[in-house]
Amino acid sequence: MSTTAIVTGGARGIGKACAEALAAKGCDIALIDLLEDDMAATAKEIAAAHGVKTLTFTADVTDFARAHAIVDEVAKAWGRIDVLVNNAGAPNPKPILEITEDEFDRTIAVNLKSCFNYIHAAAPIMLAQEGVARIVSMSSLNALSGGVTSAVSKHSYAAAKAGILGLTRSLAKEFGPKIAINAICPGVIATDLLKRMITNSHDSLVRGIALGRMGAPEDVASLVAYLATEPHMFMxxxxxxxDGFQWSC
Known part of the structure; x- marks a missing residue:
């Protein structure tokens, strides 16, 4: 029986790298994103490279009902859901006194509520099936430091990503031993979006990273694949x- 995985925000960047890493482990992959063309291209690449089945769903991850509909469709198509990767998210660089209420709510919804939506939809299926399912949610170094760089994110984003850590800890107690749920806190990862946002601060950021470079999406994806598929995973x-030990955050 094939292992199945859902990846939100899977069209490009870290999400695409996670989908590729999971496919390399033999997982059939369901991608969810608003970037329909990029998502279709990623699904085609993954299927050709790894011989796995793929599904794609165009969706706003903040939509609770849509999350349930997608997860039900994946379960109906493949019979089970083994892995959920909550990767979808978006930064917000505005200071707290400049952000509007709607912008704050949207930042929380995209980064935190989206995790709730897909966990709420997938967990009943995971709890009812045989075996131990895995959930990996993408938090951020911002959740621990309060902000890596002001060009990328500020308070609303840090608050949302910190919420993922609390949700992860509490759900580990509720879902154990049927679901192992963990979170990852990436530092500065060289996605296309980040490169566009920090063109003027690249050198100063790298000087503050002990390994002397920005991370690559694959650096995050390799850990996601471990947490999602390694049979001897006691966490x-x-x-x-x-984060390459980002000591100047």
Whole structure:
């Protein structure tokens, strides 16, 4: 029986790398994103490279009902859901006194409520099936430091990503031993979006990273694949920092 995985925000960047890493482990992959063309291209690449089945769903991850409909469709198509990767998210660089209420709510919804939506939809299926399912949610170094760089994120984003850590710890108690749930806190990862946002601060950021470079999406994806598929994985309710030891945050 094939292992199945859902990846939100899977069209490009870290989400695409996670989908590719999971496919390399033999997982059939369901991608969810608003970027329909990029998502279709990613699904085609993954299927050709790894011989796995793929599904794609165009969706706003903040939509609770849509999350349930997608997860039900994946379960109906493949019979089970083994892995959920909550990767979808978006930064917000505005200071707290400049952000509007709607912008704050949207930041919380995209980064935190989206995790709730897909966990709420997938957990009943995971709890009812045989075996131990895995959930990996993408938090951020911002959740621990209060902000890596003002060009990328500020308070609303840090608050949302910190919420993921609390949700992860509490759900580990509720879902154990049927679901192992963990979070990852990436530091500065060289996605296309980040490169566009920090063109003027690249050198100063790298000087503050002990390994001397920005992270790559694959640096995060390799840990996601481990947490999602490694049979001898005795961790739940944890967060893991992937930042090259970013000591100047």
């Amino acid at each position: 739940t309710g944890q967060h893991f920092v992937v």
